[in-house]
Amino acid sequence: MNATILTIGDELLIGQIINTNQAWIGEQLNLVNVRVGRMLTVGDDMQAILTAFTESWSRTDIVIVTGGLGPTHDDITKKAVCTFFDSDLVSNDDVREHIEEFMRKRNRKWSPSAEEQTLVPRKAGIVWNPLGTAAGMLFSEGKKRFIVLPGVPYEMKEMMTQSVIPMLAGLVDGAVIRHHTLRTTGIAESDLSELLGNIDELLQGASLAFLPSPTGVKLRISVHGTEAAAADRKVAEVEARIRSKADKYIYGAGTEELEEALGRLLLTQGKTIAVAESCTGGLVLEKLTRISGSSAYVLGGAVSYSNSAKTALLGVPAALIEKHGAVSPEVAEAMADGVRRVTGADIGLSITGIAGPTGGTAEKPVGLIYTGYADASCALAVKHQFAGSRAVIRDRTSAAAMELVRRKLL
């Protein structure tokens, strides 16, 4: 089963927005064995959209269209869909009810643009949009499907996950593709590659992609086959061989982030954590609390961006900062211990360093970071020297800090 992903919007063509929708949809389709043959982007232009519809619908079984479904004047996808499928627009009662409910909850008044959003092509099925007012549309011809979704990423993703992917999974037969991703941190791509050794012995017909990012290297195992159980078994074998060599760096699988893996460990062990951050400015706490339910183990913490805040919020002695400097192992330990004591958490984690691009010196260059750990029985600090932009250094630091606690807990 072959698909085209068609994204619509002038903002994409002029590079104002990076097309993350396209990649996300590609990934999701791949997971249910729908093979994406092409991705196409055109602007908010009726003729260009109609040409793209014709091309895509004649070439592939599945066409996923996103963008241009909002209520403003530049959103012309719905008109193009009507022209293409020779349908008129009618006000849909179910959609109207959903939009009324949606606006009532937000204390917003009914408006001409809300009225406009109730209109859908008479020939279209509805793809429900639980998080917004623009309804999705579905056209079918035999096993072929033409699906139109809004471009707002969180609305589109919810609709894909809830409605589109389950529907497409039901249509696919035959070829089996299995992907499985292992997530590592604390080791560079080239070192990981060497650690894994001879790649043919390791894979035995499977394939492996190294996907580096500031927070770690993902290893994606892929197996193509015709039988699900055999493909799953092959993936499991390759995973076992990889783990026998690199297990200590692997914190999770699939889409699990390091903050989830760490949260799971804390929850299992019944431990609480608090964090004191300097140069990361709250990034570690922000990541830990992305996880719903994290209030069970995250007590909170402090962002002590200034020296006075280190003293006022964490009780780090001013004299200690004076003596060793704010970026030092001594202050990292004192911050970790301070945040633990102030909040009453079992574990204190701290970060102090220089994220740059300014503020570095010869002895303390940009990218110098100390992470600190404290529990009831010990306090320690680890030195790191990271490279990259301010954002990359902060990201690497956040991963190193969380990984420090994860290793301690294991």
Add this chain to the structure above:
Amino acid sequence: MNATILTIGDELLIGQIINTNQAWIGEQLNLVNVRVGRMLTVGDDMQAILTAFTESWSRTDIVIVTGGLGPTHDDITKKAVCTFFDSDLVSNDDVREHIEEFMRKRNRKWSPSAEEQTLVPRKAGIVWNPLGTAAGMLFSEGKKRFIVLPGVPYEMKEMMTQSVIPMLAGLVDGAVIRHHTLRTTGIAESDLSELLGNIDELLQGASLAFLPSPTGVKLRISVHGTEAAAADRKVAEVEARIRSKADKYIYGAGTEELEEALGRLLLTQGKTIAVAESCTGGLVLEKLTRISGSSAYVLGGAVSYSNSAKTALLGVPAALIEKHGAVSPEVAEAMADGVRRVTGADIGLSITGIAGPTGGTAEKPVGLIYTGYADASCALAVKHQFAGSRAVIRDRTSAAAMELVRRKLL
């Protein structure tokens, strides 16, 4: 002058990699008045590549192809180019010399893949690759240009900047495109659309795109013309008309983020800020400190995820939390005032709420947020009801909190 950007690679189709090259090239072409009509992505498949070449070259004046020029087995772009332009491959002496020099500098030995990289189509002009070994290729027909570049972003960008963009700028005549983006927050897309009123009166021939996101709606004004000064004037006129209606919601222009706009204001007014966050878990502090130099106005703050942390770190009386609940205007005010006092900042900002998806009740549903503000003379709290996923609610909240301070400072 009309262009297609064609990117090649299976990794793009399965969503393993987000296509940032495409957006970057789109932006660069736009700046020299080359209008991108479509962006297309196909896999490492000969037939798909040839079809894409035919389509693109027949439709547009300029075709920029990236990807598939490396020496590994799945890189077949060069063969496809030879087939398409009916040319054979020859070893190019200048390219060989460049690769030899390149490898000598890096202490790398000559190899079969290096030899392979010296081959270019006989009919192609060379686009120099100062940062790598894969030469770019150029084919011309009258004013039409077909350009093939490697997919490695930093190599491609250097080649675009050094060679391709100057060449294309020399080909373009007449047409002028101007884009200008105004950034709003605190108003929904449909409300903003209504506030702006009659769109034809507003634009008078220019065009306007609404680009919504959880943190606000961007308004992009576009003017196509033949004379630069007139186009700039027209953009300025449309901006003035938009500002006369919606100025209070506009925090910045171009690529400026809300945290930059707020940081600029704080710096100008010589004020410092501290933040106490509950459900956003550090997101506001993390955003404020993304900006290099933010240590001049961000003192830090606390993430008081638990009630005990609100008391321990911020001095919020346990009795107050007991009486009104942690998610209440009273606690929001006390948090803002507390973080201000503890850190000695001029301004205290606070957030308390329910980011979901769990933790909501009938009286205090998911998405209920209070933002609090305190300075030397006042303390206040604002109620919000947001919708969306946990991540979206946190993002909306962070924007609302920063916007509260921005309005206060104006």
